[in-house]
Amino acid sequence: MPAHVVISLMSRDRVGIIAAVAKSIFALDGTIGAISQTVMDEYFTILLTADFAGDTSLDAVRQGLEAAGAPGEFHVSVRQRESVQPKPPQARDGDGFVLTLTGKDRPDIISRVSAYLAGRAINIIDLFAHTRGDAFLLIGQVVVPRDQDIMQLQIDLKGLWKDYPLAVHLQHEDIFAATNEIAFTHSKN
Amino acid sequence: MLRTxxxxRTVRMLQEENLDVRTVTLGINLMDCSSPDIDQLCQKIERKLVNKASRLVSVCNDIAGTYGIPIVNKRIAVSPISSVAAGHGEEGLLAVAATLDRAAREVKVDLVGGYTALVQKGATPSELALMRSLPMVLSQTERVCSSVNVASTKAGINMDAVKMMGQIIRDIALSTADRDGFGCAKLVVFANIPEDNPFMAGAYHGYGEPECVVNIGVSGPGVVKRALERFIAMGKSPDLGQVAEEIKTTSFRVTRVGELIGREVASALGVPFGIVDLSLAPTPKMGDSVGEILQAMGITVLGAPGSTAALALLNDAVKKGGLFASSSVGGMSGAFIPVSEDRALAHAVQQGTLRLEKLEAMTSVCSVGLDMIAIPGDTDADTISAIIADEAAIGMVNNKTTGVRLIPVPGKKAGEIAVFGGLFGEAAIMDIPTVGTSAPFVARGGRIPAPLHSLNN
Known part of the structure; x- marks a missing residue:
């Protein structure tokens, strides 16, 4: 029975990590399904799914990947995936919005904004945050339930840090698509 | 996948750079309201306008809230009233104008356009009556806007109508003398009037339009100016080709916002989406000025040599960006230079660097014409007509829309300030050096024939 696994790997960044990982998986008779990879502050992270033929164990996959780097270079975690059947696409129960926070850094930004969003049943589906010096930037894609009052959310979010130099904006994702993508698509009219 | x-950049454009949708204009056909009975005609018009437009303002407000983009004005444009009310004479036209005003107030739109006559080749009795009624209509109504098309590339210039409009503009100014002749701000005299223009005062619902349609006027001089300033501040000194490219990119984004909002409004109202007019329409607010864009390009004194070339670059780049952004571009689509509504232009006029002759030259490369220009109250009618004729000639020969919105300010002379208020702003009254010398030409009347290139079939 084939092994369906999800793998995470972290290391200091250098040229050739993906090549080494892919070669190792291929050598174990595996096939990569999907990859999400990024480099943040000189650290490389990759999350990928793969299927392995035969009775390849999770330990064998982990050891094979660790061996693809220098000793101690790759930190690897491998888990069995519960299901490999793709789910039919589900309609989101809400509209997509983009949340941006820009301004002066402070320790409570992410905890406070994420707590507020969770309290309003707003799901974060993608999040990027970056600090440079004392400048902070957060960009999040969120799904806002249709029964929420957008203008009230915008007021509440701006009120999270009163009198502090942090600009908070919540804008419909269609605006970003319209102003940045070459083709204009609109579901209505 | 969007880059950070x-x-x-989009957030900045929306939050910091005065990007808004300047107007959502609902075009409504009134031709089916015609009736031999004037009371019935007025009832049908009022019923139809309220029926079609009652949700316009609330829908716009909801969508503006959802997207976080202000929709500054909500307006209505109707079929040319000279046709809708044909046969009812001046008295009937006044009743229709009062009805339009009442309906506009009821549905809470700030202006209603379409008190219009299309007389480029000749005027019908109804069109003549409409023109004659303008001093009363524009002084007695609050929200009614009017337009008269006196010329086109196909028909030439109807100089009889041009002569008539000179006197009518003077009469409108006198009838609204207590407001510095403000009635004239609600009238545009056009060449090549567009049927789908959403901007006032010149909007009307053309004969080729559907029963109802949503047209959008986007704005964004502030966005263009800031984009340009940021680009220049990046260190390198961009050449004008690079400046044009930056304006084009910005115009693309601005237009897209307009189309997005327009389609949302149209969908919510259940009517077709018409066009995005991608004109750069300034307001008297600091930072929302076409003149300031020219200054950012390097025209330190507006009206100085180079101003026309800079405006041509701006106008062209705006069009190119907008056309790539949307397949539904229409209306006037260019940079406006309404003097009183543009802080930098108004200042240049006050300083004497921007004069009527230069403005006329500039209108040959932009949209829309000699717009919101205050002139001395004692300017004679023939001089006003001759200015209209000159501007119409630019439109006719260059196959483009030109308009004239001159405001003689009763009791005031060149150099004094006329105050119109709100989005209409204020301006120094402009000197006309050769005033009083155009009568022999204007008095000839007749029609200036269409240019050679109008015969293009």
């Missing part, structure tokens, strides 16, 4: 910089 793309997201931040």
């Amino acid at each position: 910089e793309d997201i931040l």
Whole structure:
């Protein structure tokens, strides 16, 4: 029975990590399904799914990947995936919005904004945050339930840090698509 | 996948740079309201306008809230009233104008356009009556806007109508003398009037339009100016080709916002989406000025040599960006230079660097014409007509829309200030050096024939 696994790997960044990982998986008779990879502050992270033929164990996959780097270079975690059947696409129960926070850094930004969003049943589906010096930037894609009052959310979010130099904006994702993508698509009219 | 910089640029455009949708204009056909009975005609018009437009303002407000983009004006444009009310004479036209005003107030739109006559080749009795009624209509109504098309590339210039409009503009100014002749701000005299223009005072619902349609006027001089300033501040000194490219990119984004909002409004109202007019329409607010864009390009004194070339670059780049952004571009689509509504232009007029002759030259490369220009109250009718004729000639020969919105300010002379208020702003009254010398030409009347290139079949 084939092994369906999800793998995470972290290391200091250098040229050739993906090549080494892919070669190792291929050598174990595996096939990569999907990859999400990024480099943040000189650290490389990759999350990928793969299927392995035969009775390849999770330990064998982990050891094979660790061996693809220098000793101690790759930190690897491998888990069995519960299901490999793709789910039919589900309609989101809400509209997509983009949340941006820009301004002066402070320790409570992410905890406070994420707590507020969770309290309003707003799901974060993608999040990027970056600090440079004392400048902070957060960009999040969120799904806002249709029964929420957008203008009230915008007021509440701006009120999270009163009198502090942090600009908070919540804008419909269609605006970003319209102003940045070459083709204009609109579901209505 | 959007880049971080793309997201931040869009946020900046919306939050910091005065990007708004300047107008959502609902075009409504009134031709089916015609009736031999004037009371019935007025009832049908009022019923139809309220029926079609009652949700316009609330829908716009909801969508503006959802997207976080202000929709500054909500307006209505109707079929040319000279046709809708044909046969009812001046008295009937006044009743229709009062009805339009009442309906506009009821549905809470700030202006209603379409008190219009199309007389480029000749005028019908109804069109003549409409023109004659303008001093009363524009002084007695609050929200009614009017337009008269006196010329086109196909028909030439109807100089009889041009002569008539000179006197009518003077009469409108006198009838609204207590407001510095403000009635004239609600009238545009056009060449090549567009049927789908959403901007006032010149909007009307053309004969080729559907029963109802949503047209959008986007704005964004502030966005263009800031984009340009940021680009220049990046260190390198961009050449004008690079400046044009930056304006084009910005115009693309601005137009897209307009189309997005327009389609949302149209969908919510259940009517077709018409066009995005991608004109750069300034307001008297600091930072929302076409003149300031020219200054950012390097025209330190507006009206100085180079101003026309800079405006031509701006106008062209705006069109190119907008046309790539949307397949539904229409209306006037160019940079406006309404003097009183543009802080930098108004200042240049006050300083004497921007004069009527230069403005006329500039209108040959932009949209829309000699717009919101205050002139001395004692300017004779023939001089006003001759200015209209000159501007119409530019439109006719260059196959483009030109308009004239001159405001003689009763009791005031060149150099004094006329105050119109709100989005209409204020301006120094402009000197006309050769005033009083155009009568022999204007008095000839007749029609200036259409240019050679009008015969293009």
